[in-house]
Amino acid sequence: MACAEGTTAWRAIATDHELSRAFQAVPPPPPVAPATAPGTPTSTTSDQNLIVFIHLGVLAGFIVPILGLVLPLVLWLTNRARPDIERAGKEVANWLLFTAIASLVSLPFVFCYIGFLMLFAIAVAMLVCAIIGAVKASRGEFFSYPMPFRLIK
Numbered sequence: 162m163a164c165a166e167g168t169t170a171w172r173a174i175a176t177d178h179e180l181s182r183a184f185q186a187v188p189p190p191p192p193v194a195p196a197t198a199p200g201t202p203t204s205t206t207s208d209q210n211l212i213v214f215i216h217l218g219v220l221a222g223f224i225v226p227i228l229g230l231v232l233p234l235v236l237w238l239t240n241r242a243r244p245d246i247e248r249a250g251k252e253v254a255n256w257l258l259f260t261a262i263a264s265l266v267s268l269p270f271v272f273c274y275i276g277f278l279m280l281f282a283i284a285v286a287m288l289v290c291a292i293i294g295a296v297k298a299s300r301g302e303f304f305s306y307p308m309p310f311r312l313i314k
Contacts, residue, residue: 208245209301210299211246212245215236216233216253216291216294216304217295218233218236220287220288223284233253233254237249237251251311251313252294253294253306255306255308255312256290256306258313259306259309260286264280264283290307
């Protein structure tokens with residue numbers, strides 16, 4: 162039911178052609194693809210989940226030492242075709258290489274007892290950075306590990 166402006170006579174919209182034309186649904190405009198800003202997530206949720214697992218795979222090394230190296234590399238190398246996974250996988254692989262080299266350098270210092278502190282610092286850095294990387298990956302953001310060099314480009 163509708164009433165024309167300035168009158169008190171209510172009429173059914175379906176029976177009044179003038180009112181029915183006024184209430185016809187206007188089709189919505191076609192959707193416009195939003196421009197992606199530099200900080201916006203670009204990967205799909207399945208890619209984000211896989212990147213989270215790549216980051217968290219480093220933590221598997223605390224349970225089974227070789228698994229922390231193998232799991233992230235296998236996840237990365239089996240899904241290299243996707244650019245976001247390729248980028249994150251390279252970053253994690255570089256982090257693993259860096260921490261392995263740092264661990265090997267600190268081993269001779271174990272005899273001076275400072276090597277234990279160095280190994281402990283490396284373990285804490287691996288734990289903290291893997292968690293930060295996984296959280297950022299779940300948000301669709303890229304995490305760059307703090308290391309002085311990257312061997313895999």
